[in-house]
Amino acid sequence: xxxxGHAQLLVASNRGPLSIVxxxxxxxxxxxxxxxxxxxGMQAALSASxxxxxxxxAMNDRERVLARRSPGGRISEVPFxxxxxxxDFDVRMLPIDGTTFRNAYNAxxxxxxxxxxxxxxDLPTQPIYDASWxxxxxxxxxxxxxxxxxLAEAAAPxxxxxxxxxxxxxxxxxxxxxxxxxxxxxxxxxxxxxxxDFGVLPDDVQREIVDGMLGADxxxxxxxxxxxxxxxxxxxxxxxxxxxxxxxxLGTDPDEMHEQAGRRAVDSQLRLLxxxxxxxxxxxxxxxxxxxxxxxxxxxxxxxxxxxxxxxRGRVVHAVFxxxxxxxxxxxxxxxxxxxxxxxxxxDEFETDDWTPLLFEISEEYAxxxxxxxxxxxxxxxxxxDGMNLVVLEELVLSxxxxxxxxxxxxxxxEILGDDALLVNPFDVSGTAQALVxxxxxxxxxxxxxxxxxxxxxxxxxxxxxFQAQLDELEKxxx
Ligand code: G6P
Numbered sequence: 001x002x003x004x005g006h007a008q009l010l011v012a013s014n015r016g017p018l019s020i021v022x023x024x025x026x027x028x029x030x031x032x033x034x035x036x037x038x039x040x041g042m043q044a045a046l047s048a049s050x051x052x053x054x055x056x057x058a059m060n061d062r063e064r065v066l067a068r069r070s071p072g073g074r075i076s077e078v079p080f081x082x083x084x085x086x087x088d089f090d091v092r093m094l095p096i097d098g099t100t101f102r103n104a105y106n107a108x109x110x111x112x113x114x115x116x117x118x119x120x121x122d123l124p125t126q127p128i129y130d131a132s133w134x135x136x137x138x139x140x141x142x143x144x145x146x147x148x149x150x151l152a153e154a155a156a157p158x159x160x161x162x163x164x165x166x167x168x169x170x171x172x173x174x175x176x177x178x179x180x181x182x183x184x185x186x187x188x189x190x191x192x193x194x195x196x197d198f199g200v201l202p203d204d205v206q207r208e209i210v211d212g213m214l215g216a217d218x219x220x221x222x223x224x225x226x227x228x229x230x231x232x233x234x235x236x237x238x239x240x241x242x243x244x245x246x247x248x249x250l251g252t253d254p255d256e257m258h259e260q261a262g263r264r265a266v267d268s269q270l271r272l273l274x275x276x277x278x279x280x281x282x283x284x285x286x287x288x289x290x291x292x293x294x295x296x297x298x299x300x301x302x303x304x305x306x307x308x309x310x311x312x313r314g315r316v317v318h319a320v321f322x323x324x325x326x327x328x329x330x331x332x333x334x335x336x337x338x339x340x341x342x343x344x345x346x347x348d349e350f351e352t353d354d355w356t357p358l359l360f361e362i363s364e365e366y367a368x369x370x371x372x373x374x375x376x377x378x379x380x381x382x383x384x385x386d387g388m389n390l391v392v393l394e395e396l397v398l399s400x401x402x403x404x405x406x407x408x409x410x411x412x413x414x415e416i417l418g419d420d421a422l423l424v425n426p427f428d429v430s431g432t433a434q435a436l437v438x439x440x441x442x443x444x445x446x447x448x449x450x451x452x453x454x455x456x457x458x459x460x461x462x463x464x465x466x467f468q469a470q471l472d473e474l475e476k477x478x479x
Contacts, residue, residue: 005154007053007090009471012147014105014167016056016091017043018084020063020075029062031084032364035288035323037390038164038189041250045467047087055150057101057143057167058093067093073150092154096146103139106328109167113209116200117166117190118292118385129202137205141170144212148174155182160474162467163216165189170208173215183474186216187248190387191412192229195236210237217477220248220470222388222412244477248469249416252393253462261370261398269371276317276356277375281440283318284376286369286391288325289336289362294382294408294426295320296335299342299358301382301432306350306357309437313350316440318380319359319372336362373398378439379405381413382426388412392421393458402451404439406432416457420450 017039021030033039046052058064058073066081067073075081076091085091096104112133115121127133148171151161162185163171172184192198198206210233213219219242221227227245234242260266273282283302287293302318320343326332343360350357361368379395389411396403407414407421414423422435442450461469 006156007051007154008156008159009049009052010055010151010155010159010161011042011046011052011164012055012151012161012168012171013038013042013164014057014109015039015059016054016075016093017046017086018081018091019059020066020081021060022062029080031081033366035325035364037250037388040390041189041463041466042164043086044253044256044463046089048464049467050088052089053092053154054089055092055094055147055154057105057147058095059101059105061098063093064095064098067095072154092150094146094150096143100139100142100146102328103136104143105167106326107133107136108140110326110329111331112201113166113169114190114292116198117193119193119197120291120384121200127200144168144170145174147171148178151175151182152178155179157181158183160185160471162187162470170212171215173212176215183478184216185218185220185470185474186213187220187470188213188226188230188387189222189250190226191385191410192221192226192233194229195233198233198237206233206237210234214238214240214242214244217244218470218473219245221245222249223247223415225415226387226412246470246473248466249412249461250388250390250463250466251416251457251459251461252390252397253464254397254459256462257394257397260366261374263367263370265367266370266374269365269367270374273319273359273371273375276359277319280314280355281316281377282372282375283316283378283380283436283440284321284372284395285319285380286321286372286395287323289322289327289332289339290325291331291335292384292386294384295322295339296342297426297429297432298380298382299339299346300429301436302358303342303346303349304429304433305436306346308433312437312440313357314352314355317356317359319376320361321369321372322360322362323364323366323369324362370398374400376403377401378436379403379407380436381411382406382408382424382432383411384408384426386411386413388416392417396451396455396458399451402444402448404442404447404450405454406435406439416460417454418457420454420457 405421
């Protein structure tokens, strides 16, 4: 057994709240906010827990160097990092070696597990489990063990340890083996799949993952649907019930969002956007450059609107904001190039001297995303699958125009917003085009009534309450 530390509350996730990117000189490292739903939600939740420790992975060489230099990997004690951090919690980065990290993150977490949980495979050729994949899987096991060891060492007796997402599926069981006394929560931010789709993974790996997760006392999912599919999978793979499964649908915090969106940088982006959009209707979407977000079919649907309903030409603008993501994975680079090409084709086909049909941006300029959220008349999300899709909730809260929402029925958010959103099958491009038109022509009063109900649903369980609900549940299971 490892020696016990002092932290009462620990969070573990692959990506931490900040990333550090090496600058030209030794003094101009840049600190950026991590992107994605996990970091947004957790960052907000932990800002109310000053004594917490957040354990994450060093994700690049610069972070590995800094983490090795900081005692216990306490990167939050490096002055320029501390300045950028919202909240007083400790951030520790594990300086796991580069090869192990890349195998675990790019090859297993992002190319194998993410693909399986979002059903992104091109089955005639992918996936392939061979000797080289097995070596990558061994890295994933080592990566998980490094987290379990660090948590076992830092946790006080009886501490609460909240482990996050598919990068760390094996951690709950590994930690439980070292520390009987701690309470372990595990939260899955992605969707779950049915046992047949989970069966795309090798049989022993399926068992290891499910058993790894079942090391936790409470297993959280965003929706009943994902929770139910996990229970079925546990039954099918290990023949066991999963009594600790609970549903905690992460929502958004309106005050926090308004504070961010009210910054001067956002106002000036909004003015620029207004110059281009004018009094036309704006369809907005904000994503990472992520295969599961289905931007490709989204652009096809918008093109179909312009092709088949010429009356909309000149009267609508589509703003597509993409935050760069997972650029080390070849499939992501190819996908990004493909959506960029399609966006150019659409602009070439329809642009006129006084109308830009499409604003397509790949950038890290979050202020620009927030400006789109404030201005949009139609919120557009057509993910192939999505654990929640926090962005649609954020857009609902920030749009100054009672937006209508076109939403993939395969998102967790669809369970929360229900029929007030116009729900679409993400593969049905014509059906999506039809829904976009319905969203554009929806009468003002109906739009306002739906938006009001959807906003209430979006803020029902903001991050602090979401996190607290999980801690309360852990307390209950302790009894
Ligand atoms: C999703 C995942 C998170 C992940 C985020 C960003 O929201 O559930 O675990 O952090 O995407 O992806 P990245 O690979 O950049 O961490």
